[in-house]
Amino acid sequence: MTTAVRTVALTKRYGKLAAVDDLDLEVPEGSVFGLIGPNGAGKSTTFAILASILSPTSGAVEVAGFDPSLDPRSVRRHLGYMPDVLGVYDNLQVDEYLEFFAAAHGLRRSSWPGLIDGLLELVGLEVKREAMVESLSRGMKQRLALARALVHDPEVLVLDEPASGLDPRARVELRTLLGELRAMGKTVVISSHILTEMEEMCTHVAIMEAGRLLAAGQPGEIGDRLRGGHGVVVRLAGGEIQRYTVTGEQAQRELLHRLVADEGLPVVEFREEGAGLEELFMEVTEGKLQ
């Protein structure tokens, strides 16, 4: 699997403070990669470096094959960035807002109508096409910001806290939208505090604290590494409960096959135990920064 985003020993210092400290990340192409960490963990700084907003103090970065410090324009061609704060212009309609960013990305004027129709349909804002941007609700502005980040059809999307401040309905809509983006083959790098949602959305996660990477990989793999495998609870007909420790999905499948096919046990429930992202997060982080 090719890598869409890679950082090697990435460090960003402000004086004596290391906002990002020796960070090694690999984001596989086509994945939804969640960066998790408490406030001040260095997530936004990492995203700013990926998006070519900040230069790192040291270390190497590669986004879609380009170094943001050396070739920021190439990175901007291939990356869509949505910051954690929503900025919109006054006195501008929704379609005009997107037209402006299409023009700013050098897209041909003749391509704008089709592009904007498609983007508004994707984010569910077709009916708001001629509405003034400042009149949109927070959730709608969030979706418009996502449409803006997608205007030049980037391969990599970096979304910093896209769900913050959204009501439950808007969160569900955002989650659906991210699913669609993944289906379109985009690589999505996302940060959020809402771990249950990250668990549902992300194929890979990385946990950061105080600028350092604590764990990275698929959620199940991280749990396996931390606990030397993860617990599986098996309930048999009649109520008997058995517990096993296995490593990886393949081992789970083999265990189930052995219990059912080889040993002929009447398995009525087979589930993972305590491997949620929240538990992992609490296990890995020490609560140094909140």
Next chain:
Amino acid sequence: MSRGALAALPPVNPVLARELKQRMRGRHVWLVVTLYLAVLAVILRWVYVASSRDEFDGGFDVLASATAGRAIFQWLLFFMLLLVCFIVPGLTAGAISGERERQTMIALQLTLLRPRSIVVGKLSASLAFVALLIIASLPLVTVPFLVGGVSVPEVVKGLWMVLATALTLACLSLACSALLRRTQAATVVAYGLTLGLVLGTLLFYGAQNVPRRGIGPRPDPWVLALNPFAATADVVQGRSGPLGFASPFGPLQELLRLGDNDRIGDVMSGSGHIEAFTEFGPEGPVVVGRPVPVPFPGGPGPPGVGFDVGGPPGFVQSDPVDAGDGHVRLGGVRFLVVSLWSWFVMAMIAVAVTIRRISLPASRESP
């Protein structure tokens, strides 16, 4: 124009297109344009009435009519410059800081627009508004033509000075906007800079003259080259001073003309016209010139009144006024040229600072 033809046009700077769209939809645009034109109309009416009262009492007089026309033109030009000094910093000081405050700057910087395109777009938007004001005031500017006394090249030069002043102030204000995070602070500093150019240069030049206590040669007015009113005074120079009306540029023209002697009093005739110019000489007041009828430069027309630089031979050589074309010179270069070059350098430095400030990736900024 059809949509296809529109698409075939060369692309407009996206920042300019967006800013114009937003600005024209703003609530205050019509108010600013209306107030601007109202102020100019009041000035025009006031100068016209004052000139008519002074000059037309004894029936129609071509020279008096030309004097009234010149008075109207110069006062209009003066107030256009003044209004530009008020409007441009306010328009431009929020251009970058406002984007930061609205949290739109990062999204703009992460497009494929180069920093210089963003700066050009922002400056063009400010200047487009100034151009709108100038175009809107053209009907008023044509009034001096009806009355007489001004030529088309002179009006065009005057309007170019307004536009050059606007461009310089816009560049300086944009740099303030890029350097300071808050629009409020940027606006204060931008107006401070404008005040410095307009009044600060005059005070500085005044302070330079304090040690001589009114005697001896004056220092060359280099610092006044930064002053937009002084440069414009040089554009209308040579054709206003002794014409018998109070030109708003008169005091500046006096400062620029008298490089090494003070005029201490003009000898007035019974009708109120200047008969002679006197200045301090080594042995007290001396008459250094008299107004004489001269043809207006640039073609036929009614005679005007020029400044006959008389006096001892050494005086003319040391005077910064070039008796040949009536324009002030600094180090052998025309004052206006020095002014325009100094503004150009200031504007370029301001643009370079702005571009540097908005270029990414930044090494120090926190995200």
